[in-house]
Amino acid sequence: MNAQFKKGVLELIVLESVRQKDMYGYELVEEVSKVVDVNEGTIYPLLKRLTNERYFETYLRESTEGPPRKYYHLTVAGILYRDQLEAEWTEFSERVGHFLQEQKTQ
Amino acid sequence: MNKQEFLAALRKALAVLEEEELRDIVDEYEQHIDMKVANGLTEEEAIADFGDFKELTAELLEAYHVRADYAAVNQAEESEKAAGRGMAAETEAADRNGRPKERRETRDETEEAGRGLAGLRERAAGAWLSFGRKIKAAGGWCWRSTKSAAGWCVGSMKAAAAWIWRAALWCFRQLERPFLWTAGILGIGRKDAEERKKDTALGTKEEGGAEMAVRRGFWEQLGGGIAAFYRWCVEAFLWCVRMTWNLFCVGIALFVGLAGVFFLFALGAFFVLVLSGYPFAGLVIGSLGAAVSLFAAAGFMVTLFWRKRRAAAVAARSDMPAGRRGALPAELGTEALKESDGEEEDGSCAE
Numbered sequence: 146m147n148a149q150f151k152k153g154v155l156e157l158i159v160l161e162s163v164r165q166k167d168m169y170g171y172e173l174v175e176e177v178s179k180v181v182d183v184n185e186g187t188i189y190p191l192l193k194r195l196t197n198e199r200y201f202e203t204y205l206r207e208s209t210e211g212p213p214r215k216y217y218h219l220t221v222a223g224i225l226y227r228d229q230l231e232a233e234w235t236e237f238s239e240r241v242g243h244f245l246q247e248q249k250t251q
Numbered sequence: 252m253n254k255q256e257f258l259a260a261l262r263k264a265l266a267v268l269e270e271e272e273l274r275d276i277v278d279e280y281e282q283h284i285d286m287k288v289a290n291g292l293t294e295e296e297a298i299a300d301f302g303d304f305k306e307l308t309a310e311l312l313e314a315y316h317v318r319a320d321y322a323a324v325n326q327a328e329e330s331e332k333a334a335g336r337g338m339a340a341e342t343e344a345a346d347r348n349g350r351p352k353e354r355r356e357t358r359d360e361t362e363e364a365g366r367g368l369a370g371l372r373e374r375a376a377g378a379w380l381s382f383g384r385k386i387k388a389a390g391g392w393c394w395r396s397t398k399s400a401a402g403w404c405v406g407s408m409k410a411a412a413a414w415i416w417r418a419a420l421w422c423f424r425q426l427e428r429p430f431l432w433t434a435g436i437l438g439i440g441r442k443d444a445e446e447r448k449k450d451t452a453l454g455t456k457e458e459g460g461a462e463m464a465v466r467r468g469f470w471e472q473l474g475g476g477i478a479a480f481y482r483w484c485v486e487a488f489l490w491c492v493r494m495t496w497n498l499f500c501v502g503i504a505l506f507v508g509l510a511g512v513f514f515l516f517a518l519g520a521f522f523v524l525v526l527s528g529y530p531f532a533g534l535v536i537g538s539l540g541a542a543v544s545l546f547a548a549a550g551f552m553v554t555l556f557w558r559k560r561r562a563a564a565v566a567a568r569s570d571m572p573a574g575r576r577g578a579l580p581a582e583l584g585t586e587a588l589k590e591s592d593g594e595e596e597d598g599s600c601a602e
Contacts, residue, residue, distance in 0.1 A: 170279050171286045186301035189279060190310035197314055205528035210289075213528060215279060 151181050157234055159191060160219065160227035163201065169214040192217060200226050254284050254294045257304075264308040267317055276311065426485050433478060493557045504552035511545030514538050 155177070162168060162176045174188050195201045200223035205213040219227070252260070258277055265273050280301075287297035301307050312318070518538035521531045 171283050174283070184300070184302040185283070186303075186307040187310060189276070189283075190307070190314045193276070193311060194314035202530060204530045207527065211285065212278075212282065214282070215275075 151183055152187075154234065155181065155183060155187065155191060156195070157227065157230045159188070159195070160200070160223060160230065163217050163219045164224065164227060167216045167218045169206075169216050173217065195223070199223075252295065252298055252304075254281065254298070257284070257294075257298045260304065261308065264304075265311060267312070268315060272315070429481065433474060433481070496555075496557050500552050500555050500557075504549045507545050507552065508549040511542050511549060514542040514545060518542055 158177055158180050159173065162173060168176065170189060170192065173192070174185050177183055177188060178185075192201065196203060196217070199220060201217045202220050203215050203217055206216050208214045258281055261280060262273060262277055265276060268276075284294060284297045287300070288294060292300075515538075518535060521534045521538055524531045525535055
């Protein structure tokens with residue numbers, strides 16, 4: 146997939162994944178990789194940015210398989226931001242789809 | 252690049268961040284690499300999945316609104332500074348060896364500018380100290396005002412409570428007035444028992460004394476009966492009021508106490524969750540505050556119980572000189588007196 150497409154939609158995928166349930170970094174990378182093939186290095190900076198912007202809050206939870214894991218939880222601001230992104234994405238994809246359809250019919 | 256090298260490089264590239272943030276990021280990447288290794292990848296493969304190292308650090312720094320080329324710029328500035336220091340050393344050496352006039356003037360101007368800067372710094376420091384003193388004075392004024400206002404509030408509340416208490420006592424005393432009035436009309440109640448006995452005895456000795464005694468006895472009985480009935484009504488009414496009030500107090504105290512127990516339980520639960528890493532510190536503090544407040548409220552309601560003073564002890568206390576209080580029956584005497592004394596001391600409600 147085009148890298149620019151991925152970059153644009155990655156934020157929405159990450160927000161939606163964490164909305165479903167709280168996740169830790171590795172788990173989130175695995176989840177996002179199911180949808181788009183992304184560079185793992187881009188997920189962590191994105192998580193940091195969304196945390197710094199208060200869309201995520203983090204907490205540590207004990208793990209049986211090693212040190213405590215840092216879980217990401219979507220805040221109310223994050224939910225609102227995710228809804229806004231989804232609306233923008235829907236409108237954008239509909240417009241592009243409509244445009245492409247029109248071009249085909251001409 | 253193995254894990255240690257990668258983490259060291261990451262630490263170096265993100266050195267501009269606060270230590271806590273830096274540790275947080277490094278820990279997260281370390282954990283990610285460990286998980287990948289546990290899933291069968293080598294350290295190198297796991298690190299390769301992160302992509303280009305420079306892009307990675309640039310994106311991380313961007314997340315903190317830090318320039319990605321900060322290190323390069325910083326290095327360039329350091330070089331410039333070092334060059335500047337070299338030039339200054341050269342100038343000083345030239346000055347010692349007899350420097351040209353223009354260069355000397357330039358240096359004087361620089362020194363003047365430096366003095367001006369130092370003066371500015373001193374003025375800024377003075378202004379800052381003055382601001383600190385003003386803040387301290389304002390804080391002191393606030394503290395004194397709050398203290399005096401609080402003292403005035405407490406004093407006013409005490410005075411109001413004392414006035415209400417006196418008014419309530421006066422009202423209760425008025426309830427006894429009709430009884431005293433009836434007893435006064437009938438010629439009973441006020442006289443001492445011994446005096447009345449003596450009067451009756453004298454009356455029997457006088458002419459027609461027997462008839463007088465019989466008549467007075469009848470009126471006394473009638474008056475006494477009415478007075479007893481009236482007193483019983485007043486006591487029954489007071490008993491009902493007291494019971495209603497006490498039931499109200501017990502109900503509120505129980506409700507508030509149970510709510511306190513609930514918050515105590517919540518406190519324990521939230522505390523355990525906090526220890527497990529959940530961000531519930533605020534809820535822990537809130538639960539603690541609620542539990543303490545509710546228990547205090549329950550305790551306060553208990554202090555509002557309306558306890559009945561033992562009538563016999565009061566009568567004994569009012570009729571008997573202090574030296575004779577020991578003559579009261581053992582089960583009623585000292586204990587009852589202590590109780591009534593205590594009630595008067597602590598000012599709780601008493602009939």
